[in-house]
Amino acid sequence: MFKNIRTPARKVTFQSFLSGGIANDYITQSTPYAEQVARAAQTLRAADYVLIGAGAGMSTAAGAEYGGKFFEAHFGEFQRAYGRQYMQDMYTAGFYPFPDEESRWGLWSKLALTAGADLDVTPLHKTVLRALEGKKTFILTTNTDQQFDRAGCPPEQIFATQGSYRLIQCQRGCHQKTYDAVPLFREMDQARQGVKIPGELVPKCPVCGGPMAMNLRCDNYFVQDESWYAAEERFSTFLSEAVNGKLALLELGVGFNTPTIIRLPFERLTKNHPNITLIRLNRSKAVVPDSLGDRAIGINADIAHSITDIAAALTDAEPAPGRTDG
Numbered sequence: 031m032f033k034n035i036r037t038p039a040r041k042v043t044f045q046s047f048l049s050g051g052i053a054n055d056y057i058t059q060s061t062p063y064a065e066q067v068a069r070a071a072q073t074l075r076a077a078d079y080v081l082i083g084a085g086a087g088m089s090t091a092a093g094a095e096y097g098g099k100f101f102e103a104h105f106g107e108f109q110r111a112y113g114r115q116y117m118q119d120m121y122t123a124g125f126y127p128f129p130d131e132e133s134r135w136g137l138w139s140k141l142a143l144t145a146g147a148d149l150d151v152t153p154l155h156k157t158v159l160r161a162l163e164g165k166k167t168f169i170l171t172t173n174t175d176q177q178f179d180r181a182g183c184p185p186e187q188i189f190a191t192q193g194s195y196r197l198i199q200c201q202r203g204c205h206q207k208t209y210d211a212v213p214l215f216r217e218m219d220q221a222r223q224g225v226k227i228p229g230e231l232v233p234k235c236p237v238c239g240g241p242m243a244m245n246l247r248c249d250n251y252f253v254q255d256e257s258w259y260a261a262e263e264r265f266s267t268f269l270s271e272a273v274n275g276k277l278a279l280l281e282l283g284v285g286f287n288t289p290t291i292i293r294l295p296f297e298r299l300t301k302n303h304p305n306i307t308l309i310r311l312n313r314s315k316a317v318v319p320d321s322l323g324d325r326a327i328g329i330n331a332d333i334a335h336s337i338t339d340i341a342a343a344l345t346d347a348e349p350a351p352g353r354t355d356g
């Protein structure tokens with residue numbers, strides 16, 4: 031008796047996904063906006079699988095603020111203590127050469143709370159999730175603010191590769207474990223005198239006794255703990271299945287700062303699989319490789335608008351409740 035013997039499909043690992051070069055045929059598509067929105071909606075409607083790739087532009091479009099008046103309002107005392115030229119926004123502030131651990135955690139506890147646990151910009155994230163209900167979806171993100179989690183996406187469908195504002199680790203990565211530090215950050219923030227926290231609140235590595243650091247990928251000591259590897263494995267399982275089906279890649283606000291994790295791999299996947307379409311939403315960098323033809327839709331627009339318009343087009347096209355086809 032013969033059974034259907036299927037060759038096991040080759041697994042697409044995160045490592046193999048990551049290898050992709052930069053395209054040399056980028057174009058800005060000249061298709062009118064309304065037509066692109068309609069095509070994006072049509073692609074998502076036809077898709078069985080949607081892999082979302084979210085970058086910094088998604089958080090910004092959703093309303094997250096990092097500099098300007100917002101930073102002045104929340105970090106004024108740090109600006110006065112260290113000088114405005116070193117304290118302009120939450121990105122640069124973290125790199126200040128703090129004189130001691132009390133000062134470093136004084137800034138970082140405030141920053142981790144403001145950009146992480148206390149950030150709530152989920153309406154746009156919820157719009158994306160609602161629009162894709164019924165699809166097999168997975169989210170690959172370089173954002174560390176956990177806004178998709180907060181918007182209600184099951185955590186097992188998210189792979190946040192670059193860490194989290196909630197977590198700390200041994201600064202030298204002496205052991206592969208991370209620690210939820212939100213309660214500690216709150217304690218630090220409340221106990222802070224000026225720009226410094228009391229010495230007794232400075233965290234120490236429970237293994238080597240050395241300093242702790244945020245679990246954010248910024249050097250070779252970034253800790254990938256068990257849950258990181260579990261998420262990587264789920265990503266790989268999803269993608270291995272999805273590349274053989276109708277897959278739409280929905281890229282949200284990924285620029286050229288860290289293109290190697292989402293942007294370039296998405297282009298390469300699309301190039302290699304005729305069943306994949308890439309939808310790239312970016313305020314100003316939605317160029318796409320010309321060679322992808324109509325399997326790439328690059329929409330240069332405020333992505334809050336394009337997401338809302340695509341979601342609306344998807345909803346409009348659905349049959350009214352109770353109606354059946356045929």
Ligand SMILES: [Zn+2]
Pocket residue numbers: 200201202203204205235236237238239240
């Ligand atoms: Zn250690």
